[in-house]
Amino acid sequence: MARILFFGRLRDVAGCAALELEQCGADLGALRDLLTRDNAALGAALRDQSVRVAVNQEMVAHDASLEGAREIAFMPPLSGG
Amino acid sequence: MARILFFGRLRDVAGCAALELEQCGADLGALRDLLTRDNAALGAALRDQSVRVAVNQEMVAHDASLEGAREIAFMPPLSGG
């Protein structure tokens, strides 16, 4: 069981802020394929190089393994201040 | 009649914050000579290149004329903040 979080404009594309998945796949590539199945626009948006990913609140590479992943966050370019 | 002001460490050397002079000389060189007569240390201190001079509250060069001078200020290096 894993929780997928979408922030900023990715939330608009996903149509929700969070998803609960029984199976999220072995790695981020597999998860993106899974999310693309129902929403092609979301798949494309998640593949953008500007999107950062955190697994269990740690930053990871775009092809990271999802072993032990409980929370996966997709983050478009950040902007505070 | 002119008022001569000494600031910062020049006041310590002059021994006073202000002097009133009937005649202050034609230019700054003459005034410095006049002030040196009674106080050699003050003459040397006033000739230091780091000392700035204002006449009637306007910055002037070290050899400025004192025509119309009512207030002559000798200022050692400045430091606020």
Add this chain to the structure above:
Amino acid sequence: MQIRITPDRFAPEQELAMFLGDGREDAGACATFTGLCRGGAVRWLELEHYPGFTEARIAAIAERVAEARKLLDLRIVHRTGRIAPGEAIVFVAALAPHRSEAFAAVEALMDYLKTDAPFWKREMRETGAAWIEPTAQDITRRARHKETR
């Protein structure tokens, strides 16, 4: 060091009062920055963060800046949620023995917050909503500070 992410309005002057309240005698310099919500075409801003993650990331960067600049104290307050024109979005204050470190720390932290802290900002305009992303200038400015990389 205090880092606060809050949905509530805050007053920069109260933050400064609390920050300087201790009155340490080894401090010679306090630099601050307050980011304000501009009006005009913008009716309000919406700021979102990633609870837990955002705080942890900012704390890690803040500690590095505090160490690199030998700060005596540091405060960061960042609003989330709906922010109206004229309201403060962010307040950063740095206390140091001398001014160059205090200025450098506040600038480095602001450049970081603008480009790399986990916040997402949306401007609500008459014409609709627009997500705001860092400008090329923001990214160039940020690259100046090795301690926030």
Add this chain to the structure above:
Amino acid sequence: MQIRITPDRFAPEQELAMFLGDGREDAGACATFTGLCRGGAVRWLELEHYPGFTEARIAAIAERVAEARKLLDLRIVHRTGRIAPGEAIVFVAALAPHRSEAFAAVEALMDYLKTDAPFWKREMRETGAAWIEPTAQDITRRARHKETR
């Protein structure tokens, strides 16, 4: 724009409150600097100025910086007389649409005040009094800002 030279203690947070009080909606950035009297070997500072001349010189420089940086507002408060450790000596605040101008203005004004504003500063130590003059670093820093020359 407000410039105040005062023998009275002042609270930086009150200055910031007054400075931001108008709540203009075209402002996006407020940078401030507070210079504090450090303790340790120093029992107190004595700050002297040249009444009339000091105010006029600071006002002329402040106007040039405000114009060069397109500031929306500017405030400078400077103490004179006897200043105890922990007390504020100087407060500078700049309001601008964007942060780079606000930071640049405050830094330029502080570099000017440290080296070229008509103030004379004496540290009263256990061992006697010492006049403080700008350091080589102060003078180098000041040379960065063409608008205050």
